[in-house]
Amino acid sequence: MAEEAFGYQCPKCGCRSCEQDQFQATGGDVARVFNVQNRKYYTVSCARCGYTELYKALDRSAGLDVLDFIMR
Secondary structure (H helix, E strand, O other): OOEEOOOOOOOOOOOOOOEEEEEEEOOOOHHHHHOOOOEEEEEEEEEOOOOOEEEEEOOOOOHHHHHHHHHH
């Protein structure tokens, strides 16, 4: 769902509508072996041309990583 974000303007096409989302990825050898998604990123994508910027989320606590592993 596209939305008007305060102050957002696409650097490629100038559109002011964007879509925001998040995803998680594995990082490091141990995390890959156990499929623990310990890297979290936020995305902001232009609603018109699809240009996407990634932003690394602040560090998660170790407790959330353990809970993520147990829930799998």
